[in-house]
Amino acid sequence: MNKNRSMFLISGLAFGFAFLYIPILSLIIFSFNESKLVTVWAGFSTKWYGELLRNEQILDAAWLSIRIAVINACFAVALGTLAGFALARLGRFRGRTLLTGMVTAPLVMPEVITGLSLLLLFVAMQDLIGWPAGRGVTTITIAHITFSMAYVAIIIQSRLSSVDESVEEAALDLGARPAKVFFLITLPIIAPALISGWLLSFTMSLDDLVIASFVSGPGSSTLPMVVFSKVRLGVSPEINALATIIVLLVAVGITIAGITLNRQEKRRQRDMQMAVAANE
Amino acid sequence: MSRKAYITLGDRITAATDLVSQSSWWGQIQTWVEVLLTRLGLRGQGLVVAIPYLWLLLFFLIPFAFVLKISLAEAVIARPPYTALIEWTEDAFIDIKLNIANYLFLLQDDLYWKAYLNSVKVALISTAVCLFIGYPMAYSMARANPAWRNVLLMLVILPFWTSFLLRVYAWIGILKNNGVINNILLAFGIIDEPIVMMQTNFAVYVGIVYSYLPFMILPLYANLERLDNTLLEAAADLGCRPIKAFFSITLPLSIPGIIAGSLLVFIPAVGEFVIPALLGGPDTLMIGRVLWDEFFANRDWPVASAVAIAILLLLIIPIMVFQRFQAKEAEAGTA
Missing domain, CATH: 1.10.3720.10 (MetI-like)
Known part of the structure; x- marks a missing residue:
C-alpha cells in the first residue's frame, strides 16, 4: 500500500479513537482527584469512592435499576428470540411487513416520543382496566422490554440468516418435531447471539433516562434519573467514581464475553468442518 | 456439503437429540413447555409469531394512537391533565370534541x-x-x-x-x-x-x-x-x-x-x-x-x-x- 495513504488512514483511526476514548479517560482520571472541583488536579485520592458507597440515594437507585435490567433482559431475550426466529425462519407469514416495521422502528425512534406514547397508553389502560395501577417498576420494565426486544430480534434474525438452515432441515426431514429442533439445534446455534442480546438489553435498561422518566412514578427513581438530577446541577466527583466503576465492569464483561464467544464460535465451526470432512 | 455427508450429519444430530432429550433435565423442560403450550391451545408457528406481535402491537404501535388522541384534547388541571374527546351527554348524544388549538x-x-x-x-x-x-x-x-x-x-x-x-x-x-x-x-x-x-x-x-x-x-x-x-x-x-x-x-x-x-x-x-x-x-x-x-x-x-x-x-x-x-x-x- 502507498505510504502516504496508509499514514492518512492510520492518523484517521488514531484521531477517531482518541475522540472516542479521551472523555472516558478524563472521567476515570478525575474520579481519583482529591479536589471537589472535578477538573482541577489536587492530588490522588479514593475518597469519592467511599462517598459513593455511603450515598444511599445512589445505591438504592442502582439496586432498583439492576433489578429492572435483569427482569427486562430475560423477557426481552425470550420475546426478541421469538420475533427474530419468526422473521428469519418462518417465510412469508401474514403481517410480516408490520412485524418487521415494529421491530426496526424502536431502534431509531426518538426516546421522548416512545416515552410519552407509553405513558399515555399506561394512563389510558389504568382508566379502562385498572392495570397497571399507578406507575413505577412495572411500567418501567414493560417500556424497557419493548425497546430491548427489538434489538434482540435484530441480533437473532441476523444470526439465523447467516447460519446454514440445512442442519435444522435435516433434523426435520428425519422426523424431529419442530419444537425439538428449535430447542436442540437452533437454540445452541444462536447461543452467542442470545448472550449478546441479554447483555445488550441489560445495559440499555441500566442506561435509559428519558423513557424511564416518562413512565416512572413516585418512589421509583432509577439510577440514570438520580444521576441526571445530580449532573444537571454541575459536575460531581462521586458521579466520576460511579462512571469509572461502570466503565471497568463493562470493559471486563465485554472482554470476557468476546473471548468466550470467539472461542466457542471457532470450536463450532471446527466441529462442523470435521463432521463434513469425516463423511466426504 | 455432499448428500451423504448431509444424511450422516442428520443421523448424528438425531442420535444426539434423543440422547439428550431422554436423559437430561433439558428434555424434561422441553416436555413441560410443550405440554403447557398445548394446554393453552397455542401451538407451533402461530404462537411464535403471535406473542412478540401482540406485545409490540400493544406497547409500541397502539400508544401512537393515544398520542394522536391526546394531541386533540384540551389541557385542564386534573388527573390526568387533559379532557376527554368523547363524552355521553345527558340526552344520550355522543359529544365528540376535537381540539386543534x-x-x-x-x-x-x-x-x-x-x-x-x-x-x-x-x-x-x-x-x-x-x-x-x-x-x-x-x-x-x-x-x-x-x-x-x-x-x-x-x-x-x-x-x-x-x-x-x-x-x-x-x-x-x-x-x-x-x-x-x-x-x-x-x-x-x-x-x-x-x-x-x-x-x-x-x-x-x-x-x-x-x-x-x-x-x-x-x-x-x-x-x-x-x-x-x-x-x-x-x-x-x-x-x-x-x-x-x-x-x-x-x-x-x-x-x-x-x-x-x-x-x-x-x-x-x-x-x-x-x-x-x-x-x-x-x-x-x-x-x-x-x-x-x-x-x-x-x-x-x-x-x-x-x-x-x-x-x-x-x-x-x-x-x-x-x-x-x-x-x-x-x-x-x-x-
Whole structure:
C-alpha cells in the first residue's frame, strides 16, 4: 500500500479513537482527584469512592435499576428470540411487513416520543382496566422490554440468516418435531447471539433516562434519573467514581464475553468442518 | 456439503437429540413447555409469531394512537391533565370534541418553529460530521489485517456499552470554563482567558457527534468489510490509480452503508433531549427538549403530544427508508 495513504488512514483511526476514548479517560482520571472541583488536579485520592458507597440515594437507585435490567433482559431475550426466529425462519407469514416495521422502528425512534406514547397508553389502560395501577417498576420494565426486544430480534434474525438452515432441515426431514429442533439445534446455534442480546438489553435498561422518566412514578427513581438530577446541577466527583466503576465492569464483561464467544464460535465451526470432512 | 455427508450429519444430530432429550433435565423442560403450550391451545408457528406481535402491537404501535388522541384534547388541571374527546351527554348524544388549538398554537408560536428547524439543522450537520470522521475509520478498520480488525471493532463497540448519560457528562468536565481544554490552553499560554464552550451550540454538536459516532461506523464497517477486493485489484491491474478506484468503486458500493449509518444518526438526533439539556445553553432550542419541558415543566400533555406528532411527521419518511435498508440487510444476514 502507498505510504502516504496508509499514514492518512492510520492518523484517521488514531484521531477517531482518541475522540472516542479521551472523555472516558478524563472521567476515570478525575474520579481519583482529591479536589471537589472535578477538573482541577489536587492530588490522588479514593475518597469519592467511599462517598459513593455511603450515598444511599445512589445505591438504592442502582439496586432498583439492576433489578429492572435483569427482569427486562430475560423477557426481552425470550420475546426478541421469538420475533427474530419468526422473521428469519418462518417465510412469508401474514403481517410480516408490520412485524418487521415494529421491530426496526424502536431502534431509531426518538426516546421522548416512545416515552410519552407509553405513558399515555399506561394512563389510558389504568382508566379502562385498572392495570397497571399507578406507575413505577412495572411500567418501567414493560417500556424497557419493548425497546430491548427489538434489538434482540435484530441480533437473532441476523444470526439465523447467516447460519446454514440445512442442519435444522435435516433434523426435520428425519422426523424431529419442530419444537425439538428449535430447542436442540437452533437454540445452541444462536447461543452467542442470545448472550449478546441479554447483555445488550441489560445495559440499555441500566442506561435509559428519558423513557424511564416518562413512565416512572413516585418512589421509583432509577439510577440514570438520580444521576441526571445530580449532573444537571454541575459536575460531581462521586458521579466520576460511579462512571469509572461502570466503565471497568463493562470493559471486563465485554472482554470476557468476546473471548468466550470467539472461542466457542471457532470450536463450532471446527466441529462442523470435521463432521463434513469425516463423511466426504 | 455432499448428500451423504448431509444424511450422516442428520443421523448424528438425531442420535444426539434423543440422547439428550431422554436423559437430561433439558428434555424434561422441553416436555413441560410443550405440554403447557398445548394446554393453552397455542401451538407451533402461530404462537411464535403471535406473542412478540401482540406485545409490540400493544406497547409500541397502539400508544401512537393515544398520542394522536391526546394531541386533540384540551389541557385542564386534573388527573390526568387533559379532557376527554368523547363524552355521553345527558340526552344520550355522543359529544365528540376535537381540539386543534394545540396544533394552531404550534404553528403560531415562533418558539416551536425555531426549535423544529434548529433540530433538523443540528441533526443534519452532526450526521455529516459523523460521516466525515466515521468513514475513514470504518475504511481503515475494514482494510486492517483480520487479527486487528476484531480488536478495533471491539474498541468501537465498547463506548457504546458504557452509559450514554455518563459519556455526555464527561464532556462537561472537558468543555467548561475551568475544564480540561481551557486549563491546557491556559497553561501553555495559548489563550489568556477561557473560551466559553459549555452551554453553546458547539457543545451540543460535540456531544451528538461523540455519542452517535459508533452508530455511523458500525454499518459502514459491515458494508466496507464485505466489499469485493477483486474489483479493486482488477482496477489496479488495468492501471487505475487508488484514488480514482476509491471514488469509482469503493464509494459507490458503500452507499447502502452510508445511508444506513446516516439514518441511524439523523433520526434519533432530531429528537435528542439529554445532550442539549446537559451541554446546551438556554438558547439551544431543540424539539425533543421542548417536548420534555411542555410535559414535565408545564404539565401540558396535549401540547407535548402535538409536538410528538409534529416530530413524527418529519421522521416518518426517514424511518421508513431505514426500515427498507434494515430489512434487506437482515435478510442478507449481515445486519
